[in-house]
Amino acid sequence: MKTPHIKDLMKFLDNSPTSFQAAGNIEKTLSDKGFVKLDETQPWKLASGRKYFVVRNQSAIFAFVLGKKKPHQTGFNISASHLDSPGLKIKCGGDKTERNNTKLAVELYGAPIISTWLDRELSIAGRVMVRIDDKRNRSSAKWESRLVNLAEPVAVIPNVAIHLNREVNKGFEYNAQNHLQAIIQASGINSNPQTFKDIIAATLGVKAYQIGAYDLFLYDSSPALRIGADKEILVSGRLDNLAMTHAILSAIIESQQADTTSAAIFYDNEEISSMTPEGADSSFTEEVLHRICWAQNLNNEQTMISIRKSFLVSADMANALHPNFPEKYDPAFITMLNHGPVIKMNASQRYATTADSSARFESICEAVQVPFQKIINRSDSISGITIGPITSSHLGIRTVDIGNPMWAMHSIRETMGVYDHEYLIKALTYYYSQSS
Numbered sequence: 001m002k003t004p005h006i007k008d009l010m011k012f013l014d015n016s017p018t019s020f021q022a023a024g025n026i027e028k029t030l031s032d033k034g035f036v037k038l039d040e041t042q043p044w045k046l047a048s049g050r051k052y053f054v055v056r057n058q059s060a061i062f063a064f065v066l067g068k069k070k071p072h073q074t075g076f077n078i079s080a081s082h083l084d085s086p087g088l089k090i091k092c093g094g095d096k097t098e099r100n101n102t103k104l105a106v107e108l109y110g111a112p113i114i115s116t117w118l119d120r121e122l123s124i125a126g127r128v129m130v131r132i133d134d135k136r137n138r139s140s141a142k143w144e145s146r147l148v149n150l151a152e153p154v155a156v157i158p159n160v161a162i163h164l165n166r167e168v169n170k171g172f173e174y175n176a177q178n179h180l181q182a183i184i185q186a187s188g189i190n191s192n193p194q195t196f197k198d199i200i201a202a203t204l205g206v207k208a209y210q211i212g213a214y215d216l217f218l219y220d221s222s223p224a225l226r227i228g229a230d231k232e233i234l235v236s237g238r239l240d241n242l243a244m245t246h247a248i249l250s251a252i253i254e255s256q257q258a259d260t261t262s263a264a265i266f267y268d269n270e271e272i273s274s275m276t277p278e279g280a281d282s283s284f285t286e287e288v289l290h291r292i293c294w295a296q297n298l299n300n301e302q303t304m305i306s307i308r309k310s311f312l313v314s315a316d317m318a319n320a321l322h323p324n325f326p327e328k329y330d331p332a333f334i335t336m337l338n339h340g341p342v343i344k345m346n347a348s349q350r351y352a353t354t355a356d357s358s359a360r361f362e363s364i365c366e367a368v369q370v371p372f373q374k375i376i377n378r379s380d381s382i383s384g385i386t387i388g389p390i391t392s393s394h395l396g397i398r399t400v401d402i403g404n405p406m407w408a409m410h411s412i413r414e415t416m417g418v419y420d421h422e423y424l425i426k427a428l429t430y431y432y433s434q435s436s
């Protein structure tokens, strides 16, 4: 089986260390493919057959391709994913130098597997507010938001030697306040320690006093790699959920204009509960859907009809059977790498899939000969939650929760199958060509 999208996926993973860089890369791809950027603070004029996108907070994107028919006739075919990944966020202004070691204090962002972050060559990325006036007069300060990615590894969170922590292999709880500070400098006695602001300012080509508040994260600088006897395994950071994002993006770009309006939504902040203006639990989806309808002169009732006729594929990575931990899974629901996308179901609706929405996704896969799998967790374990139930309960849109199977979800280095990526792009491209 050919894997034409994997190289581009790997490039996207390597160049998207945070949701800000991911959104920036998506914006560039969409612009290159003829999508026009809309501003939420301005009136919209939409032309039939054209393609558009909206960016919120530099970290969430809503892209759409207008259908040949109006939304109240067909509804919207929507797919959604998230751009953020669990990790360590640098405390703004929390750097300090002690005994010539410069350390960055961090907070947990979401729920990373903490031990995987130690002894790694870490880099730093995110966004920084930069003063663009040339004076130090605070009353006239003007700020510009700049994306920054150091790219080179600059930091490490070293483990303590086993001789000083003999019990470490019996399980050790890392304290986020004390044990996870990242070392960015171990200066010699006579050298001048650089501050963290100095390093960021040098990267951005500005002076240290120009650096204001920032949203910066540590990330693993190791690039994505294909491994396995047939190079069928992909290991990388942030597969959850940049892999699903890349699949949706590829599908909406490659699909032909259909009767139905296609939409691709990439949220931020799923890993911290989605309750932000750019998260799934916000006005973003509803506002953009309404405005697409209103810009085409649909009245309120037609707008509501448009939403009720819509369908959402909520795509977030799924857990594959781990060969070393088979007891963690219901033996009747075994999902495997490279066996196709997984439909997720849960009685408590922590996944939004219903029998009805599952049937639609199954028929999409069958139409293009894509294999699919189903997962229901063990009855004595609690499932995760994702963007599907949040979006569907707010808007009343029929939703299926799906995701490609992976190992080590929330590790700094996650693992997936390359064929599943191709399968899902094929299924989603067909989905976008369908009439609801």
Ligand SMILES: [Zn+2]
Residues within 6 Å of the ligand: 082, 240, 241, 270, 316, 317
């Ligand atoms: Zn996820």
